[in-house]
Amino acid sequence: MLIAPPKSTVPPLALTGVLVGQWATNALFTAIDLDIFAPIKDGQTTASAIAKKLKLDEKGVAVILDGLVGMQLLERKNGGYNLTDVAELYLLKSSPLYLGDFFAFGRGPGAEAWKSLGEVIRTGKPKQEVNKEETAEKFFPDLAAALFPLNYTTAAMVADELKIDKLAGAPHALDVAAGSAVWSIPMAERCSNLKVDALDFPVVLKVAERFTQKYGVQDRYQYLSGDWREVTLQPNSYDLVILGHILHSEGAAASKLLLDKLQKAVKSGGRIVIAEFMPNEHRTGPLFPLLFAINMYLQTSDGCVFSVAELKSLLESNGFHEVKRLDLPFFKGESPVVVATKK
Structure with missing residues (x-):
């Protein structure tokens, strides 16, 4: 038995996109609160180094770093993470244009x-x-x-x-x-x-x-x-x-x-x-x-x-x-x- 009409072949991607937007906002705010970006600027570019510097859970740091890569605020390089130009300009507390x-x-x-x-x-x-x-x-x-x-x-x-x-x-x-x-x-x-x-x-x-x-x-x-x-x-x-x-x-x-x-x-x-x-x-x-x-x-x-x-x-x-x-x-x-x- 069909549980939905034939027109239901369109997946709800527009709706999941809205939900992901809420998650992205929360992840970014958390990264700002935890000052995730500063250690990267200072040369701690791996999840383990950042977690050690900030006294945070390494797994938690790793997943939020990957999320920031997906948002194009970080990029992966040489086994670690680098700041994008946007992150360096607007997400470092030391920047005059910190947001x-x-x-x-x-x-x-x-x-x-x-x-x-x-x-x-x-x-x-x-x-x-x-x-x-x-x-x-x-x-x-x-x-x-x-x-x-x-x-x-x-x-x-x-x-x-x-x-x-x-x-x-x-x-x-x-x-x-x-x-x-x-x-x-x-x-x-x-x-x-x-x-x-x-x-x-x-x-x-x-x-x-x-x-x-x-x-x-x-x-x-x-x-x-x-x-x-x-x-x-x-x-x-x-x-x-x-x-x-x-x-x-x-x-x-x-x-x-x-x-x-x-x-x-x-x-x-x-x-x-x-x-x-x-x-x-x-x-x-x-x-x-x-x-x-x-x-x-x-x-x-x-x-x-x-x-x-x-x-x-x-x-x-x-x-x-x-x-x-x-x-x-x-x-x-x-x-x-x-x-x-x-x-």
Whole structure:
């Protein structure tokens, strides 16, 4: 007797893939907690040597090392394990781009919001509204600092692609919802004559000040404190405006208002740089922007994600043209950055 209909010949690989993703996350967090990566950097490259160094169970170390190889965070070589470039840059506590704080945030406040997804869908009311000032001042300082290593290398590629180092005269940039100033710092590093105004809530600007000092560009920053809706911007005063992951928390209506305000502040021929997580036009992928849309539904009143076509429409309706998605290394045609020029 058949116990399932003939159409059941498709195995549940998509579902097991989701489950494996949960296992991978737990394995990575455990490896970070146990500081598995540091001994490898120091030359202990076998499971037995790492286990001895960290006083851990050798079999447990061996299986988690193999899992990290499967995640392409380690590679096998000469009977041992080596760090990949990604692991060396982002998973060593000694690295300036260590992502440990970001993972800690994801396991704490970030994870708590997702536990409420069913309740939020039932009620239609977000868990919190991080786009509102009273919530943002509690939520964003730690997150802004934790996000710096996640975005710095991409921001540096954007600065190179736009040839920021070739800007002449006294270029003036506005970094809107600057956070840690991660999207403008690489530009300031490459162009010594670039002046930057960083706009954000007062408590978040303290994070920006800390990072501009760390990267030695603090003398070229001014700080505009407050909600972008209330801060006055001088007309035709900026050669470059940077929107590093703000539109998704504002939503479509507020984003249109913001772009209209910025269009007036940009000089003719000036550029706007927008970083966003962009799904394709049919909302069938990539997976991360689609999941991020759920995250915005959970944590904002009107947040969303925009496709390239939607961003193009928003920009063109607000006086920008020559809209294009930057082709950046590593992103395989799916870079998170769109650039446009004011007419």
